[in-house]
Amino acid sequence: MLLRPGGVGQTARVSAVAWIAAVSLAAWLWLLLCQGFFWRTDVRLPVRREPREWPSVCVVVPARDEAAVLPASLPSLLAQDYPGRAEVFLVDDGSSDGTGDLARDLALRHGGLALTVDSPGEPPAGWTGKLWAVRHGIGLARAREPEYLLLTDADIAHAPGSLRELVAAAGTGGFDVVSLMARLRVESRWERLVVPAFVYFFAQLYPFRRIARRGARTAAAAGGCVLLRAEAADRARIPDSVRHAVIDDVALARAVRGAGGHLWLGLADHVESVRPYPALHDLWRMVSRSAYAQLRHSPLLLAGTVLGLALVYLVPPLALAGGLVVGSTATAVCGALAWLVMAGTYVPMLRYYRQPLWLAPLLPFTAFLYLLMTVDSAVQHYRGRGAAWKGRTYARPDSVPDEG
Known part of the structure; x- marks a missing residue:
């Protein structure tokens, strides 16, 4: 059997992309079923009874x-x-x-x-x-x-x-x-x-x-x-x-x-x-001022977060588009299914905020913005402007002497 030059390498690359798309789909199925049903918006104030005497x-x-x-x-x-x-x-x-x-x-x-x-x-x-x-x-x-x-x-x-x-x-x-x-x-x-x-x-x-x-x-x-x-x-x-x-x-x-x-x-x-x-600038500042603090100012956690966001939110649309271009059905199907689960879990939150449901498929783009905000938060931290808010900049906790 004759193979075109580069055919084996191209097939290996397509296979690797298909596996990445499959992992992304598996991640979304796990999030859907095993992460505390985070996507549901029916967690409101629990059943309550008024007391006989109201506390101060x-x-x-x-x-x-x-x-x-x-x-x-x-x-x-x-x-x-x-x-x-x-x-x-x-x-x-x-x-x-x-x-x-x-x-x-x-x-x-x-x-x-x-x-x-x-x-x-x-x-x-x-x-x-x-x-x-x-x-x-x-x-x-x-x-x-x-x-x-x-x-x-x-x-x-x-x-x-x-x-x-x-x-x-x-x-x-x-x-x-x-x-x-x-x-x-x-x-x-x-x-x-x-x-x-x-x-x-x-x-x-x-x-x-x-x-x-x-x-x-x-x-x-x-x-x-x-x-x-x-x-x-x-x-x-x-x-x-x-x-x-x-x-x-x-x-x-x-x-x-x-x-x-x-x-x-x-x-x-x-x-x-x-x-x-x-404006986007206002939202960017709200997120970036504390994003790196959420990661405990750890470069390793930052790298893991960036890779995780990319795998979970960016891979599905890219896999769908790439699979259609190169003719890889498995890649396209995994990407489409992962994107569908992602958008479906976002729908309840959009309904809670009374927003149009066509925003659901745009979640990968929004996640990409959050990825950039997180990276910017780390950059500002190492420039000495991390956790800045209303004229104050705070040091990372482990750089502050503890009280006796």
Whole structure:
């Protein structure tokens, strides 16, 4: 039998590509069936019963240069329909735009829950600004001896019954942490393309169903809305034990779980972020400022993440196109099936965000953007500009001297 020159080599290359496509398909089948059904969006606040006596709650809001969003968020906290004792502590973290004065003015105009505005000054070495502000707010709240602390960001708007539902869910389920992934704003073209994928990727890393299991290793929270039992905060030494964490919500959840706490995390129905991300640059900065910190500043983890993203998200469309071009049916079929599973698992998140389903096949492109953001996060870190946010740049945790 005669072979054309280069035929064996070409066949070997096609066979190798087919195997890569098959591995990508296998990865998607594993994600579909074995990763905690991360793609489902029906994890909402669990069954809850209202208590006979409502526990006291202190709401802590760290805020740095938030004057643009505060009028849309703070009044919603002050207007909470909560039957028990509750008050709000807004901690002005060195703002230069009049955030503190605006908060006081909003409280005078809108009334509602009592508001205290204070400032802790600049954070000492080893603390992120947000956690230093949270520490100050919790310290102020301690004088009221609350049973629960609600840690919520300054850009988060709550429906009037939000606090009531959070406390009822925590009491009914015996949870030490009840956290809601706030519905992020999706209005601009780039927000529609990137934001639902951000939540989808987060759920893939931290499947919500696993978090609620007692004794599970998976632990995470969404920093925009975290109801924390005060006793659990004491046991886990929150926030001192996570004072240098850039990704503070996940660090908080791990600390509480490590101290024997019971966690719950799910998607929100009536808790929303009012912060706009109109341009790709704004979303890029949001992701890249903490992506490399998520990888513990490890070049090996970075390389593995890049290869993993490429295998799982980029290979399917490339395999389909390549298989059709070279006439490899196996390659094309594996690529098509993997792409179909990928798009299918993304559909529930698009529906949750009320976005058109034709965005589902574009997930490989969005994943490619996230890959570039992750690499850029590492580049900025080694240039000394990693984890930069609102005028502050934070060192990697292991470069900060520990406290005795």
